[in-house]
Amino acid sequence: MTDPSRNMIVRMFDVYKAYGKTSALRGVSLEVASGDIVFITGPSGAGKSTLLKIIYKAEVASQGQIIVDGMNLSRIGSRQLPELRRRLGVIFQDFKLIAGRSVFDNIALVLEAAGEKPKIIEKKVMSVLRTAGIEEKARVFPPSLSGGEQQRVAVSRAVVGSPRLILADEPTASLDPDSAEQIMQLLETFHARGATLVIATHNRRIISRLKGREIRLESGSVKKQAISSDNGMEEKG
Numbered sequence: 001m002t003d004p005s006r007n008m009i010v011r012m013f014d015v016y017k018a019y020g021k022t023s024a025l026r027g028v029s030l031e032v033a034s035g036d037i038v039f040i041t042g043p044s045g046a047g048k049s050t051l052l053k054i055i056y057k058a059e060v061a062s063q064g065q066i067i068v069d070g071m072n073l074s075r076i077g078s079r080q081l082p083e084l085r086r087r088l089g090v091i092f093q094d095f096k097l098i099a100g101r102s103v104f105d106n107i108a109l110v111l112e113a114a115g116e117k118p119k120i121i122e123k124k125v126m127s128v129l130r131t132a133g134i135e136e137k138a139r140v141f142p143p144s145l146s147g148g149e150q151q152r153v154a155v156s157r158a159v160v161g162s163p164r165l166i167l168a169d170e171p172t173a174s175l176d177p178d179s180a181e182q183i184m185q186l187l188e189t190f191h192a193r194g195a196t197l198v199i200a201t202h203n204r205r206i207i208s209r210l211k212g213r214e215i216r217l218e219s220g221s222v223k224k225q226a227i228s229s230d231n232g233m234e235e236k237g
């Protein structure tokens with residue numbers, strides 16, 4: 001149910017997505033309020049990545065309505081896409097860093113695209129790297145970093161433009177438990193600073209550690225919504 005007192009950053013209504021004959025999403029309706037932590041869970045092939053891709057418009061829904069931070073995605077064309085993307089930070093399992101550019105430049109690109117001045121870029125990039133604990137890696141190239149460090153760079157890149165919404169697709173799946181923990185702490189830090197988090201994950205440890213809401217997908221449909229509490233997940237609706 002819609003609570004009018006809460007500001008919804010994502011609203012999806014009856015969303016379908018087909019890839020040829022494969023139905024990846026079948027009638028998904030959900031809402032994410034500003035400041036929420038939401039976990040998208042479900043078995044392999046359930047549609048988790050597709051759901052995130054539709055929110056940042058890497059994929060277009062076959063049917064249904066999607067509103068992200070007030071933008072109706074079926075009404076925005078390629079000219080407004082950069083505006084949508086500026087409001088979002090996206091993190092992937094495989095980091096997706098540019099190997100031939102330094103850590104600093106990987107992150108600076110986001111601000112350059114937004115037209116920021118070099119002095120501001122320097123300040124913001126170094127500030128985010130400090131928060132991520134990898135300030136001394138600014139001039140290093142990504143391939144010489146560990147997986148955990150690369151993901152910290154990817155998180156830094158996702159948050160440097162102060163997006164209201166951070167989308168993470170299995171952000172800890174290729175990391176050892178300690179590195180996964182550090183990434184979650186980092187995401188928590190940015191959540192505490194005001195970002196909304198939507199995280200697709202299989203990792204139950206992450207889900208039980210961060211207080212949030214779980215939306216479970218099965219075969220492209222929402223099967224269950226639950227709120228995490230000190231007693232684990234409590235089913236809702």
Ligand SMILES: Nc1ncnc2c1ncn2[C@@H]1O[C@H](COP(=O)(O)OP(=O)(O)OP(=O)(O)O)[C@@H](O)[C@H]1O
Pocket residue numbers: 019020022023024042043044045046047048049050051
């Ligand atoms: N580009 C594509 N072309 C064709 N089919 C696709 C494409 N992307 C996803 N699919 C199919 O859509 C369905 C949902 O895939 P999706 O990647 O969203 O699931 P997922 O829950 O993220 O899975 P995983 O946990 O394995 O990453 C699957 O059947 C998948 O094979």
